[in-house]
Amino acid sequence: MHLAAANLAARRGEDLIFEGVSFRLESGEALVLTGKNGSGKSTLLRVVAGLLHQERGSVSFTDAQGNTLRRVGEISHYLGHRNAMKSELTVAENLDFWRRFLGQTHTAVSIDEAAEAVGLGGITHLPFGYLSAGQQRRFAFAKLLITYRPVWILDEPTAALDASGDHLFAELVEAHRRKGGIVLAATHQPLGLAEAQELRMAGFSHSGPGVWE
Numbered sequence: 001m002h003l004a005a006a007n008l009a010a011r012r013g014e015d016l017i018f019e020g021v022s023f024r025l026e027s028g029e030a031l032v033l034t035g036k037n038g039s040g041k042s043t044l045l046r047v048v049a050g051l052l053h054q055e056r057g058s059v060s061f062t063d064a065q066g067n068t069l070r071r072v073g074e075i076s077h078y079l080g081h082r083n084a085m086k087s088e089l090t091v092a093e094n095l096d097f098w099r100r101f102l103g104q105t106h107t108a109v110s111i112d113e114a115a116e117a118v119g120l121g122g123i124t125h126l127p128f129g130y131l132s133a134g135q136q137r138r139f140a141f142a143k144l145l146i147t148y149r150p151v152w153i154l155d156e157p158t159a160a161l162d163a164s165g166d167h168l169f170a171e172l173v174e175a176h177r178r179k180g181g182i183v184l185a186a187t188h189q190p191l192g193l194a195e196a197q198e199l200r201m202a203g204f205s206h207s208g209p210g211v212w213e
């Protein structure tokens with residue numbers, strides 16, 4: 001199983017944000033995107049997730065049987081800057097929506113188990129909007145657990161977390177990797193992942209002549 005990107009370029013509006021980005025992640029591997037604000041980390045994640053069209057290049061996922069899929073979003077969890085939860089619904093209602101939307105799999109855990117896994121068992125009856133920013137982010141991680149997807153695409157996943165949340169996040173990601181999962185994450189802070197590769201996004205200012213033409 002592997003996730004591959006070849007010679008990717010992406011444009012936002014009129015501007016080419018990056019070009020020539022390639023990587024290959026095998027089962028259990030993680031790639032961390034770093035770089036200054038505006039360097040294109042979120043853009044690359046969104047291209048891989050299929051939420052933005054690339055200007056050039058390709059993204060593909062090949063499963064353990066050797067079948068190759070171009071629509072990587074179909075086998076990925078995407079966690080953006082926002083948590084994709086409705087404030088007025090309870091945590092349980094939000095997670096139940098996502099479980100039905102994403103489709104249940106035999107390897108998924110229950111909503112209560114997912115809440116326990118993120119250290120917040122017993123409060124899934126509360127409206128999502130009542131929770132603190134860190135609690136909301138933890139429940140966004142719970143979404144990654146209720147349906148199995150081999151690829152996790154995470155945009156600044158630990159931004160709102162305290163130290164124990166950071167540790168918990170690292171444990172969840174490492175457990176996913178031990179099961180063969182692949183992780184692609186953008187971050188400004190260390191994520192505590194073992195042997196993660198790093199791709200430093202340079203942004204357009206380092207992309208060389210001709211990029212703006």
Ligand SMILES: Nc1ncnc2c1ncn2[C@@H]1O[C@H](COP(=O)(O)OP(=O)(O)OP(=O)(O)O)[C@@H](O)[C@H]1O
Nearest residue numbers: 012013017035036037038039040041042043044186
């Ligand atoms: N919808 C949009 N239309 C036009 N330009 C955009 C749009 N979204 C982002 N950009 C531009 O694309 C560039 C890359 O943005 P992106 O969000 O990918 O950067 P980033 O590395 O994730 O930044 P940060 O670290 O601040 O999250 C920035 O210059 C940004 O202004």
